[in-house]
Every structure is written in C-alpha cells, then in structure tokens.
Amino acid sequence: xxxxxxxxxxxxxxxxxxxxxxxxxxxxxxxxxxxxxxxxxxxxxxxxxxxxxxxxxxxxxxxxxxxxxxxxxxxxxxxxxxxxxxxxxxxxxxxxxxxxxxxxxxxxxxxxxxxxxxxxxxxxxxxxxxxxxxxxxxxxxxxxxxxxxxxxxxxxxxxxxxxxxxxxxxxxxxxxxxxxxxxxxxxxxxxxxxxxxxxxxxxxxxxxxxxxxxxxxxxxxxxxxxxxxxxxxxxxxxxxxxxxxxxxxxxxxxxxxxxxxxxxxxxxxxxxxxxxxxxxxxxxxxxxxxxxxxxxxxxxxxxxxxxxxxxxxxxxxxxxxxxxxxxxxxxxxxxxxxxxxxxxxxxxxxxxxxxxxxxxxxxxxxxxxxxxxxxxxxxxxxxxxxxxxxxxxxxxxxxxxxxxxxxxxxxxxxxxxxxxxxxxxxxxxxxxxxxxxxxxxxxxxxxxxxxxxxxxxxxxxxxxxxxxxxxxxxxxxxxxxxxxxxxxxxxxxx
Amino acid sequence: xxxxxxxxxxxxxxxxxxxxxxxxxxxxxxxxxxxxxxxxxxxxxxxxxxxxxxxxxxxxxxxxxxxxxxxxxxxxxxxxxxxxxxxxxxxxxxxxxxxxxxxxxxxxxxxxxxxxxxxxxxxxxxxxxxxxxxxxxxxxxxxxxxxxxxxxxxxxxxxxxxxxxxxxxxxxxxxxxxxxxxxxxxxxxxxxxxxxxxxxxxxxxxxxxxxxxxxxxxxxxxxxxxxxxxxxxxxxxxxxxxxxxxxxxxxxxxxxxxxxxxxxxxxxxxxxxxxxxxxxxxxxxxxxxxxxxxxxxxxxxxxxxxxxxxxxxxxxxxxxxxxxxxxxxxxxxxxxxxxxxxxxxxxxxxxxxxxxxxxxxxxxxxxxxxxxxxxxxxxxxxxxxxxxxxxxxxxxxxxxxxxxxxxxxxxxxxxxxxxxxxxxxxxxxxxxxxxxxxxxxxxxxxx
Numbered sequence: 034x035x036x037x038x039x040x041x042x043x044x045x046x047x048x049x050x051x052x053x054x055x056x057x058x059x060x061x062x063x064x065x066x067x068x069x070x071x072x073x074x075x076x077x078x079x080x081x082x083x084x085x086x087x088x089x090x091x092x093x094x095x096x097x098x099x100x101x102x103x104x105x106x107x108x109x110x111x112x113x114x115x116x117x118x119x120x121x122x123x124x125x126x127x128x129x130x131x132x133x134x135x136x137x138x139x140x141x142x143x144x145x146x147x148x149x150x151x152x153x154x155x156x157x158x159x160x161x162x163x164x165x166x167x168x169x170x171x172x173x174x175x176x177x178x179x180x181x182x183x184x185x186x187x188x189x190x191x192x193x194x195x196x197x198x199x200x201x202x203x204x205x206x207x208x209x210x211x212x213x214x215x216x217x218x219x220x221x222x223x224x225x226x227x228x229x230x231x232x233x234x235x236x237x238x239x240x241x242x243x244x245x246x247x248x249x250x251x252x253x254x255x256x257x258x259x260x261x262x263x264x265x266x267x268x269x270x271x272x273x274x275x276x277x278x279x280x281x282x283x284x285x286x287x288x289x290x291x292x293x294x295x296x297x298x299x300x301x302x303x304x305x306x307x308x309x310x311x312x313x314x315x316x317x318x319x320x321x322x323x324x325x326x327x328x329x330x331x332x333x334x335x336x337x338x339x340x341x342x343x344x345x346x347x348x349x350x351x352x353x354x355x356x357x358x359x360x361x362x363x364x365x366x367x368x369x370x371x372x373x374x375x376x377x378x379x380x381x382x383x384x385x386x387x388x389x390x391x392x393x394x395x396x397x398x399x400x401x402x403x404x405x406x407x408x409x410x411x412x413x414x415x416x417x418x419x420x421x422x423x424x425x426x427x428x429x430x431x432x433x434x435x436x437x438x439x440x441x442x443x444x445x446x447x448x449x450x451x452x453x454x455x456x457x458x459x460x461x462x463x464x465x466x467x468x469x470x471x472x473x474x475x476x477x478x479x480x481x482x483x484x485x486x487x488x489x490x491x492x493x494x495x496x497x498x499x500x501x502x503x504x505x506x507x508x509x510x511x512x513x514x515x516x517x518x519x520x521x522x523x524x525x526x527x
Numbered sequence: 528x529x530x531x532x533x534x535x536x537x538x539x540x541x542x543x544x545x546x547x548x549x550x551x552x553x554x555x556x557x558x559x560x561x562x563x564x565x566x567x568x569x570x571x572x573x574x575x576x577x578x579x580x581x582x583x584x585x586x587x588x589x590x591x592x593x594x595x596x597x598x599x600x601x602x603x604x605x606x607x608x609x610x611x612x613x614x615x616x617x618x619x620x621x622x623x624x625x626x627x628x629x630x631x632x633x634x635x636x637x638x639x640x641x642x643x644x645x646x647x648x649x650x651x652x653x654x655x656x657x658x659x660x661x662x663x664x665x666x667x668x669x670x671x672x673x674x675x676x677x678x679x680x681x682x683x684x685x686x687x688x689x690x691x692x693x694x695x696x697x698x699x700x701x702x703x704x705x706x707x708x709x710x711x712x713x714x715x716x717x718x719x720x721x722x723x724x725x726x727x728x729x730x731x732x733x734x735x736x737x738x739x740x741x742x743x744x745x746x747x748x749x750x751x752x753x754x755x756x757x758x759x760x761x762x763x764x765x766x767x768x769x770x771x772x773x774x775x776x777x778x779x780x781x782x783x784x785x786x787x788x789x790x791x792x793x794x795x796x797x798x799x800x801x802x803x804x805x806x807x808x809x810x811x812x813x814x815x816x817x818x819x820x821x822x823x824x825x826x827x828x829x830x831x832x833x834x835x836x837x838x839x840x841x842x843x844x845x846x847x848x849x850x851x852x853x854x855x856x857x858x859x860x861x862x863x864x865x866x867x868x869x870x871x872x873x874x875x876x877x878x879x880x881x882x883x884x885x886x887x888x889x890x891x892x893x894x895x896x897x898x899x900x901x902x903x904x905x906x907x908x909x910x911x912x913x914x915x916x917x918x919x920x921x922x923x924x925x926x927x928x929x930x931x932x933x934x935x936x937x938x939x940x941x942x943x944x945x946x947x948x949x950x951x952x953x954x955x956x957x958x959x960x961x962x963x964x965x966x967x968x969x970x971x972x973x974x
C-alpha cells in the first residue's frame with residue numbers, strides 16, 4: 034500500500050527502567066579548587082537526600098534510547114505534513130548550523146552592549162525585514178510563541194486605547210478563529226463576543242458593522258481565514274472598525290499565503306503577530322520553541338515591550354526609557370536562537386524567493402483541492418489560498434469520520450491533515466501542503482486520499498480500525514484522561 | 528530557490544492542470560487594490576556560504592573567547608555533545624506537536640520522561656510538558672493560584688528575579704491581581720519573614736519566592752510555606768538555576784513550583800530559547816496550564832502515551848481555558864531530558880557540588896582582594912559582592928581588557944545595592960580565570 038513497507042522498530046523501555054545504580058554517562062573535570070562541604074556551606078536543613086527514582090544510565094544507552102524513540106516519530110524529514118494552519122515546511126539545516134556558531138549561541142543576555150553588537154544587528158535586521166514583509170512600521174521580536182504574540186498585541190491595543198482615555202471591554206472574534214484568540218482575549222482582560230461567519234465562510238460586513246460599538250476595542254481576524262479564504266472585505270472591515278475607534282488585530286498564522294503578494298499594513302491592519310515557526314521555517318521541534326514577533330503601525334509603536342533597539346553613531350544599544358511601554362512580556366529579548374534561524378531563512382530566499390515560495394504554497398494547495406474535488410465535499414466554493422478545506426459529509430454516510438480518514442492516511446505514509454477544525458465546518462479536513470512539497474509528493478498524497486475515499490465506501494471498518502501498519506495501534510485517549518498517569522512510578526511506589 | 532522542489536516544467540504542468548494562465552490568476556481572490564505593487568525591498572537570495580559568512584561576522588562582533596562571571600537567570604554550563612546529536616535528529620527536530628499519538632510516540636515518551644524527572648527533582652506530584660521560560664511560568668503560576676484559591680492578592684519577594692517580576696506585572700495588570708513586594712532582610716539577603724507575616728491576610732492567593740533567590744541565596748522555604756498556609760494562601764517557589772536542584776532540599780512544602788531549566792538544556796543564546804517548568808500537587812492538577820502527556824494503552828493493549836486533560840486548554844475551552852499557551856518548548860525540554868539522563872542521579876549531585884565549590888572559592892578570592900559580601904545567607908553558585916575602593920564599573924572595565932566579563936551591576940535593579948555586583952561561578956569557571964577576576968578587584972581597589 035502506498036509507500037509503506039515494514040521496517041525495523043525496536044522496543045525501548047523508559048530511562049527509569051534501564052537504570053542501574055552506579056551507571057554513568059558523564060565525567061566532570063577534576064575539581065581545581067578545594068571542595069566545599071554542602072552541609073557546612075548551606076546548612077544541613079537545605080541539603081537534599083538523593084533524588085528518588087532518578088535514572089542512572091550510560092552514554093551509549095542514552096544514544097540508543099533516544100534514537101529508538103526518534104524512530105517512532107513522523108517528521109517533515111520523513112514526508113509531507115499537511116497540517117492546515119500549521120505550515121509545516123522544510124526546516125533548512127543551514128539555519129541549525131548558524132544558530133550554533135560560537136559567539137552567538139553562548140552570548141549572555143547581560144554581556145556588555147559593546148560585546149553584543151552582532152546580536153543587536155541580527156535583531157535589528159530581522160525587525161526591518163519583517164516590517165517590510167507585513168507593511169507595518171515597527172516590530173518587536175520578544176514574544177515566545179504565536180499565542181504570546183497575540184497577548185502582546187492585545188496589550189498594545191489596550192495601552193493605546195487607555196492612553197486616549199478610552200478603555201474598552203470587548204474583543205470581537207469570528208467563529209472560525211483559532212482557540213488561542215478567545216483564550217488570549219480573556220487573559221488580556223477582555224470580554225469575547227463571537228461573530229458568525231457568512232455562508233461564504235467570511236466575515237459578513239453588515240453583521241460586523243452591527244457588532245462594532247464604542248465598547249469594542251478590537252477585532253481579531255485571521256487572513257486568509259481558517260477556511261483558507263482571503264477575507265474579501267478586509268479593507269471595509271478595517272474602515273468600519275476605525276470609524277468607531279476600534280483596532281484591527283491580525284493573527285498571522287496564515288501569512289504563508291501572503292508574503293510578497295499582499296501586505297496586512299496595506300489593508301488596514303493595526304497590529305499583527307507572525308509565527309516564525311510557520312511562515313519562516315524554524316523547526317517545530319515536537320511543539321516548540323517558536324517565536325511570535327508582533328508588527329504594529331506607528332500609533333502603537335510607543336507602547337511596544339521593553340527594551341527597544343536604538344541605533345546611534347556609537348553603535349546599537351537597548352532603549353529602556355519608554356514610559357508608554359506595556360512593560361516586559363518575558364525576560365531578556367525573545368527566543369533569540371529562533372530569530373537567527375528565521376533571518377537565515379529570509380536571507381536564503383531574498384525578496385523574490387519569498388514571493389516565489391508563496392506562489393508555490395498557494396499553487397500546491399489548489400492542486401490538491403483540484404485533485405480531491407468530487408471525492409470529498411467542498412464546503413466553500415471561494416478560491417483557496419495556501420490551504421484547502423473539505424468536509425467528511427460524503428464519507429460520514431458510511432460511518433467514516435474525518436478523524437478516521439486521518440488515521441488511515443497514516444497507513445499510506447503521510448501525517449494527517451488538521452482534523453475537525455475550523456469548528457464552523459462539520460467534520461473538517463484542513464489541508465496545507467506548503468511550498469516545500471514536490472509535485473511527486475503531492476500526487477502521492479492525492480492518490481492516497483482518493484484511495485481512502487474508495488475504501489470508505491467499500492470497507493469502512495478497515496478505516497475505523499486504522500492505523501494498521503504503525504508500531505503503535507490506535508491510542509486510547511479516553512483512558513488516559515479518566516485516570517491520569519502523568520509520571521513514571523516504580524512498581525512499589527503506586 | 529534551492530528550498531523549492533519543483534522544476535519549471537512541473538510548475539507549468541500544475542498551472543495547466545488548474546486552468547490558470549498566470550501567477551496573478553492564483554491570487555484572483557485578493558482584491559486588486561490590496562495586492563502588493565512593488566517587490567519586497569529585501570536583497571536577493573544568498574548561498575549557504577554567504578549566509579554562514581554573515582553570521583560568522585556577527586559572531587565576531589560579540590564576546591568570543593571571554594571568561595564570563597554572569598549568571599542572573601542565564602547560566603554557562605558545559606553541554607555534552609550528545610545533547611545536540613539527539614536534538615538535531617530530524618525525527619525530533621522537524622516533528623509537530625504530538626496530536627497524532629500513533630506516529631508521535633517518540634516525542635510523547637520523552638515528554639513523559641521530562642515530566643517525571645521534573646516531578647522527582649522538585650518534589651511535586653505532577654509537572655507539565657514545559658512553559659516558554661522561567662519568566663512566563665511565574666505569571667502562569669500566579670494566575671493558577673488565583674483560580675485555586677479564588678483570591679486575588681499576590682505577595683512577591685523582592686528578591687525574585689526583577690525581570691520575572693516585571694513580566695508578572697505586565698500579565699497581572701489586566702487580570703485584577705494586585706501584587707505587593709515583600710522585602711528582603713538587608714543582613715542575610717533572605718526573605719524578610721516578619722514583613723511577609725505582616726502583609727499576609729485572608730485575601731492573599733499566593734506568596735511567590737525564588738530559591739536560590741536573585742542574589743543566589745537559599746530561602747527559608749519551609750518557614751515561608753508555614754506562614755502562607757496559615758492564611759490559606761499558596762506558596763509558589765521559583766528557581767532560575769536548575770543546577771541547584773541537584774543539591775538543595777526540594778521545595779516539597781510549596782503548592783506550585785515554577786522555574787527555568789535553561790541550565791540543563793541550552794546555552795545562554797542571548798536570552799532564549801529556554802524552557803520553563805511548572806509542577807504542582809495532584810489536587811491542583813485541573814487548574815494547571817499547558818500540555819500534559821499521560822500514559823495509556825493502544826488498541827493492542829500495549830503501553831502508549833498521548834496528550835491528555837486537554838479540556839483545560841485553549842483549543843477546547845477557548846475563552847475559558849486555564850491559559851492561552853498553545854505549544855510548549857518541546858525541543859529544549861528534550862535537550863534537558865537528554866542532559867538529565869546523561870548526568871543522572873550522581874552527576875546532578877556532583878555538578879551542583881562543583882558549582883558550590885567554585886562559587887565559594889570565588890567568594891574567598893574576592894574577599895582576599897578586599898571585597899565584601901553584603902549578605903550573610905547561604906548561597907549556591909552566585910552571590911552579591913561589593914568591591915573595596917574602586918567601583919563595580921572600574922572592576923568590570925579592567926576585567927574586560929583581560930577578556931573577562933564581570934558580574935552584573937545590581938544597581939540596575941536595586942538602587943540600594945548600587946556598586947555591588949552579582950557574580951556567578953559554575954563548573955565551567957577555571958581556577959586561573961577566578962584568580963584573574965580577583966586580581967581585577969585588587970587592582971581596581973589599589974587604583
């Protein structure tokens with residue numbers, strides 16, 4: 034079937050189950066100063082007994098342990114990872130190499146500014162490129178992730194409105210939004226009001242105008258939205274908000290559809306975040322680290338988090354004297370190592386290359402859409418941008434749901450698409466191939482999805498049992514939640 | 528563009544398949560007036576060779592080859608090469624958040640091991656899959672404590688890392704969680720327990736204390752816990768130097784432990800990416816933010832792991848979630864897991880003892896050079912020190928000439944400590960470097 038063959042999959046126990054007293058995987062240099070007795074230096078009340086249950090293993094076992102575990106993962110390096118809204122593109126290895134250069138990776142955040150000019154230059158250059166890409170006036174690189182960027186963005190809006198004596202309490206969010214949007218608005222102290230999408234999957238201008246009053250601080254919009262469609266009325270939406278003194282926040286999760294083609298700053302966005310781990314190829318690493326820079330228009334710039342980078346004849350320095358700033362959003366200056374990787378990505382592409390990547394990303398999504406049309410139900414007719422959304426309504430007639438199709442896709446050698454999101458599409462399949470998939474890979478994916486559509490009619494049970502080729506068969510998530518086991522315990526401990 | 532895997536002919540074939548004549552047609556759904564007219568003002572794409580050159584040049588404009596006595600929340604520790612051998616494996620590096628458990632058992636298993644080791648080290652019942660960093664774990668812990676106690680006042684030790692306090696201020700401003708600082712004892716540098724007692728009342732959600740604190744001093748965690756609990760408040764214990772966990776009594780009396788695992792995982796990297804941890808007692812589990820991995824079975828009855836208790840999280844609860852945090856710092860947490868596995872039970876102890884010995888040797892050397900330690904409390908691997916005669920700036924200027932980066936001027940965050948330095952010596956500090964830095968103190972004092 035597809036490209037799946039049996040391969041070596043070794044069993045592996047947990048580190049704690051491999052442990053044996055006295056095994057070591059390290060050697061420290063001999064102490065070149067007199068040893069200090071911990072109990073005398075700290076007081077015996079502050080000194081711990083040995084760490085119960087902590088592992089003791091050898092170096093070769095550590096390597097084998099993690100190598101075997103790694104073989105149980107799917108990864109971009111294994112094949113296409115068509116998670117919608119996640120933008121799983123190739124992670125260039127050069128970026129890993131440059132992030133590890135001596136001088137960069139061991140730079141201490143408090144080392145004197147005269148010895149940090151290279152780091153400041155990297156940040157300033159990345160800020161400038163991201164501002165250019167977004168059509169915005171200023172960028173902060175500090176937020177650690179997309180959701181952290183959202184929080185920073187909303188706090189900027191809040192500070193701006195309050196500086197005008199116009200504190201407001203409501204944030205509008207379309208029903209198609211990512212869960213982080215309403216969660217962030219709550220953390221920022223706002224009341225969330227949901228805006229229903231229209232039958233085209235877009236924001237309805239009339240509905241929005243009705244919802245915007247003097248209590249509304251902002252609308253949080255994703256564009257292209259989570260059904261992969263460009264919000265046609267975005268400029269009018271921005272105007273409607275601005276007329277009533279509200280701000281437009283853009284979730285940049287789907288920026289991979291726009292780089293070099295359209296700039297949020299040109300269609301009225303006041304503040305937005307980017308996900309460097311999506312659009313700018315920094316590795317997801319199994320769930321982080323990411324980086325969520327925030328780009329703003331000029332009127333929000335005074336409120337950006339501390340510190341900012343200042344250029345003078347004497348060189349670059351941090352500017353801490355910004356009384357209107359929202360303050361700190363994290364210690365130090367952001368996930369610097371992630372920023373280095375993103376800058377390397379931009380340098381490799383250049384302006385034209387970035388635009389070409391966008392073209393290929395949108396081309397790939399539409400190619401898949403064309404290949405699957407007629408086999409899967411398309412809930413929205415509007416043209417797709419970088420991702421395409423189907424529903425499982427045809428397969429559901431045979432008792433096969435989007436989650437089942439996703440599991441079966443694993444048997445064909447692909448990572449599943451995003452399942453059951455956005456919530457406004459019943460039984461959604463959200464597919465985002467990104468630009469770094471070859472035509473060959475796309476053709477194989479389309480063939481696999483078509484084959485599953487046929488299986489859904491012929492042998493729905495097979496799909497519901499899938500995956501059948503993996504080392505681990507379907508995992509019982511209900512059981513995990515019913516009686517949570519969240520750490521290893523030795524047999525006697527439980 | 529070398530990262531785009533299509534030949535011109537393939538691209539042409541795909542356009543033809545879609546019935547599109549031009550690239551413009553692909554973007555027909557973007558109103559013409561909103562499309563970008565000018566090309567991006569970013570220089571043409573560069574080769575690998577040129578990009579390496581660019582970053583090598585930036586790295587030369589930094590502090591290569593310097594000895595460094597800075598700590599203050601970011602620590603230089605030796606990292607075994609095995610960490611990057613594992614962390615650069617594409618199967619870990621390029622995987623997504625492990626939603627699809629059947630093909631993510633590698634990531635899930637390592638997170639389960641991470642959660643276990645964090646719980647073992649902190650003396651807590653459960654730990655999550657990680658937070659962004661130590662500084663953002665603090666407001667998450669504070670918000671969690673407010674949910675658990677249904678109270679809103681926070682008492683924060685002034686000896687908590689100043690940047691962590693600033694981050695908490697930003698988060699809490701709009702959460703209705705007013706925070707007051709609790710003084711430190713100017714003699715010992717430890718939490719002023721009398722001041723804490725005076726500020727405690729029945730509306731306090733949590734007391735937040737860092738140990739070792741920002742001055743490197745071990746706090747009376749047990750006494751702080753007793754006071755907090757007497758008033759029904761939670762005790763949140765915070766740490767920024769994970770290496771201390773190998774030697775110090777775990778804060779078992781705490782209700783929540785929040786901290787920074789950078790020491791076990793990642794070089795200082797100019798401030799990030801690091802990896803925060805959050806651990807707590809079993810009874811507070813449902814109020815915990817962030818991802819959790821749990822053990823279960825697969826359809827064939829074999830042990831398997833998956834993300835669990837996600838009804839706390841934003842993608843399910845949306846506006847009512849325990850936090851807006853989405854992913855964690857899985858790759859950095861993996862690095863920490865590999866590090867902890869390599870050092871193991873004995874290695875973490877030996878590492879911590881070496882840190883203690885080096886820092887105390889440094890303290891002795893600086894005292895011999897005429898400097899004074901303003902605080903008498905027990906310290907782990909960093910401490911405050913006041914140079915004799917010459918200023919902190921003079922000492923560090925002299926040190927820089929000898930390729931030594933001196934400690935942090937405490938006046939930056941504590942005006943009353945202006946002129947004192949916070950210095951740190953880990954196992955990477957060599958005796959001759961320590962003696963060289965002490966010479967700077969001596970010579971600056973002699974003028």
